[in-house]
Amino acid sequence: MKALAWAGSAGYLLVVGLLVGGAPRASGTAHGVGALLAVSLLVGVLRRTPLSALAMALFGSTAVVAGTPSSVPQSLAASYQGQFLSYLAVDLVLGFIVANCARRASTVAVAVSFVVQLVVIGLYAHGDSLTVNGVIALLAMAASCVAGLLIRERREHAVALRSQEVAEAVTAERLRIARELHDMVAHSIGIIAIQAGVGNRVIQTQPAEARAALSAIEATSRETLSGLRRTLVSLRQADRGEASLRESSLAPAPGLADIERLVAATMDAGVRVDLRRSGDQRPLPADIDLSAYRIVQEALTNVVRHAGTGRCRVAIDYGNEELSVEVIDDGRGATGNGSAHGFGIVGMRERVGLLGGRLSAGPRPGGGFRVAARLPLPAPVTVAAEVR
Structure with a gap:
């Protein structure tokens, strides 16, 4: 993947070089569209190092604007109007950075891109073309940044919803386990109460029966205490108020x-x-x-x-x-x-x-x-x- 990314970047620079030096008779619009299409070669670099991709896109677009001759058979304003289409490629990269990179890196990228485009447009656009191209560049950059912010917020919202769903599922499972443990404890305490009553009644007349009852009480209480110790720490963080609102069947738990x-x-x-x-x-x-x-x-x-x-x-x-x-x-x-x-x-x-x-x-x-x-x-x- 790394070799493919750098191969794409080399291809992008090659295309930019051909647009600037190899097609002198092409119109400014053709140069701008060519630079816009060539940015697709930077996809691999964009996924690995977005800021490097932005720097290359800025360099290539600026080179297309500065290197396109003004002697083509069309008006100067129309020529430069088409050249500035190459900066739409920069705006696409910028939108990706805003959507995926840290906010500080996104802010720096937007600021650098804005300054570069503003300076280049000021140097190479004239008269009415200066105002038109400046407004178009500003609107295109704003649109790309807004789209990137929307994508970022949508993704963060989806992650938050998923985290909330998982947390609710874990809480619900803990509450369900707590209800089932309630059944277990109630069953065990019932056995202990019965055996204690039997032992109390026969302790004087049938010592063997009393000892058996006490043995059953000991075994049952130790098993119940062991189960409670294993789950108490985890279960006491559950929402007891919510648990009290949910009724469950007291049927014997399956096994x-x-x-x-x-x-x-x-x-x-x-x-x-x-x-x-x-x-x-x-x-x-x-x-x-x-x-x-x-x-x-x-x-x-x-x-x-x-x-x-x-x-x-x-x-x-x-x-x-x-x-x-x-x-x-x-x-x-x-x-x-x-x-x-x-x-x-x-x-x-x-x-x-x-x-x-x-x-x-x-x-x-x-x-x-x-x-x-x-x-x-x-x-x-x-x-x-x-x-x-």
Whole structure:
């Protein structure tokens, strides 16, 4: 690309040289139009170093104006009127700089261009032509700068809107996780209350039953406390006022035990799912179990909506230290950074990040899309041995 850019700049200078020295009988208008068309050769330089492109365009346009002979068979005013068309090329470059470069660089570029054009027009235009060409040059430059500013503002507005959408999606996902954690905590506290009541009633008559109830209380409370510790720091920044306004169902949260039902629903949608489980299948902490289920659910939803394929594979591995979840399809994959899947990937990353895990989601080298999550598992809860 660099060699192509400099080749274009060399071609531009060559064309300017031909216009100035190789076409002495051509009219000023022909010279101006030729210089205007020749600026297309500077596209490569313009993308890499816009200010260098502006300097070359100013040099070439000034050379065309100064080097065009005045002995052509037409009036002097008309000749110079056509020559100044070459400065429209400078205005095009200037509009690009205003739209894409820093404001200080844009201001300097506009000031330099304005001074150069004003000086050249003052030297080479005469009489009524001086006023006409000065006004035209000023209007053309103003139009290019306004167009550049509009493009810049539109782009900045689009970036701001996108950032706001992503922030709102992250906040909504945090609030959804908070609601689901509410279900988990309410369920755990309910179990603790029941077991505490049982232990209180039988502690005198059935010590073994009381010890079992206390063991269940210990295990449940430790799992709940572990889940709260992993999410409290991230969730307390969410908008609690907004969260209080949103009601949600208090139905039990789903987990990996419900994957078969999710697979069946996906098959009803026309996508065959190959479900594979490995490792020591065992009960998991509620927040990890729920997040793994939601990740598989979102990935399968993306397969149905975006992949354009009739099959996919879901692999769940119960490791000793982490839970691995992987969803692979052989469909169309995604473009760019996965934005074709909307905010689904954002939600997955938020869930995995809250649990201290890792997520990779993107197109596969051989085609299709892959979502893989690794969620660390807490150390198993050990209950003190019974003292006889």
